[in-house]
Amino acid sequence: MKKNILTYGFVLCTFFLFAQKQTNIWYFGNKAGLDFNNIPPLVLRDGSASSFEGSSTVSDNNGKLLFYTNGQVIMNRQHLQMKNGSALSGHQSSTNNTLIVPLPGNDSIYYVFTTGAALQETHQFQYNIVNIKGDGGLGEVIAGNILIEDVIFEKLAGVRHCNKRDAWIVIHKWDSDEYHSYLLTATGFNPVPVVSRTGLVITGFENNEIGTLKFSSKGTKLAAVHSFENDVVELMDFDNTTGVLSNPVVFKPNAIPHTPSFIGVYGAEFSPNGNLLYVSANNSAIDPSVLYQFDITSHNAATILGTKQTIAKTVPWFAGALQLGPDMKIYMAMWKDTSVSVIDDPDVFGPGCNFRYNKIFIGPAGKEPVQFGLPTFIQSYFDTASVPYDFSRSGNCLDRNITFKLNRLSGIDSVKWYFGDTQQSQALQPTHNYAAPGFYDVKLIVYKVDCSGLNDTINRRIWIADSAGFLGADTSSCNVLALTIGIEEIEGANYLWNTGYNGNKIITTGFGTYWLELQQNGCKLRDSIDVIEKPKPVVNLGTDTTICKFKPVILTTGSSFYDTYLWNTGQSTPSITVDKAGTYYIDVTLNGCKASDTVVVFPGDCAIFIPSAFTPNSDGLNDMFGVLGDITVRSFSMQVFNKWGQMVFTTTDISQKWDGTYKGKKALIGTYPWIVYYVTGNGLRKYLQGTVMLIR
Known part of the structure; x- marks a missing residue:
């Protein structure tokens, strides 16, 4: 028996099981579009191909557009004509003019099936092959307009095979009761159809071939709408293993015949x-658009007609195509309308289905963005049963008694659980008690009822926490620093911080409370941590000051309660005494927090000191006469005179001194008058005079 392995990330081998997103982009009508990657869908107006009726679109597994077609030309994801993608044999005035089907087991090859229109002389069924990796990843048609058969209706429909890999494409022969079911497999297209001779023979007026062909998403029912002279719906059973149609029932939704035009x-x-079938109709000038609902569970024509509900009527546009969307709502096109109408709750019988006329505005009046058609898809894309099996766990991540729940129970024959601790169970949704916290590798095997021969195997690593306080103790900081807080990566976990960040660790941006909520395969756990601001020391050395010779300055922090002190002088006391000008700074710490301050000591406006005697005898002691000390002045002048009034020395440099000579000769012993004029650093003008005794 082949097994289909599903690991974390939900990677499956069949193309249908993830196909929901392949229908997320629609292009239709007059260059209109919808993007179902957004809820509600986003309106697109960038299409470059128009169609009166049918179209088809395909996206990748992530919902990104690959290409689309109106049956006559294929446009790539850049809205440019695909290489070799022109002159397709389909027609834009065909109800279901085209259908895109991926080749099973191949992520590069797509088949594009086309049908002609009633207004054409030939109504051919053909296919084209697209290699999406061609032309630099924009796609390329590598085979075009390959004839399958002539003279068919302007309708086709597609659904997956029971094996979940292959696909059936069904058409109706003209002037015949034959339905032809063609199979597309990994080896390619089988040109020999399964023929089902059942139901009505449709012939006569060419417009009788108008009307849609539509599968139910589960692939068990097929509805054929026959317009104009027939004005009926044909409902059949479909065997998606053999491709055979059977048990036709025919009913006429319109109780009153429609106007011939x-x-x-x-x-x-x-x-x-x-369980329900919706049918649109255009009956007369006063009744141009009607939407019916029928309960088809009886598969009996009279009973079905007895359940008829008129959901909407007499709206101002002709009713067109109906198409189920990825959001499980049904969308309705109306000819030349500006909007698309929506059935919000299509599983609900009666008015509760919530038909919303013109719910989604597509484009302005006059542009006619909406025509008769909506895209045609493989209807299995909308089968909720195609969602892969998965499971989750219950409760808090601390819980050791865990209930495991399947995401769906349909289509299951049996299951087998392996809990990762040698214990097993065959219950659908078992409860298991784990002996200890830690990581456990849980495996589930789902044995399915369908004919695919595939069993889903789901592997999950679950985590049982040993403590609710996984973020650790509260922390503190002196400043608003970038602190890293969080938890080590936990496999399969999703994270959400109160800041909105979704990683396992965060860098703080300020003080306060930070909480982290994590989810791991169904369990939740939240913890918080406070980042607290520590009391910071505040140190202030005061304003800058001045110093004078022989008058030292005391610099102090004003506190003896700090843990440490360190001055740039190397001292480690709360206060220091300095006797020189300069820049002084200190670092203090308290509870691990540091603070600093700086003070500048300038030379002050100190009184000038001039000695009263000097001995210029070259003994190195008092050999010079002048101003003593390091004093800052703006300007300075000094003159020394002898007793006859002759100036024996002059200078404007406060640091220059008299050596006791005059005109190169030693001056006589005696008393010498002097005068000094200077401007202080603060701008004060000073004048001094006195005498000095020259002694030898």
């Missing part, structure tokens, strides 16, 4: 659960 019934769509 109107087409009658046109579009159809199944509810997501497959």
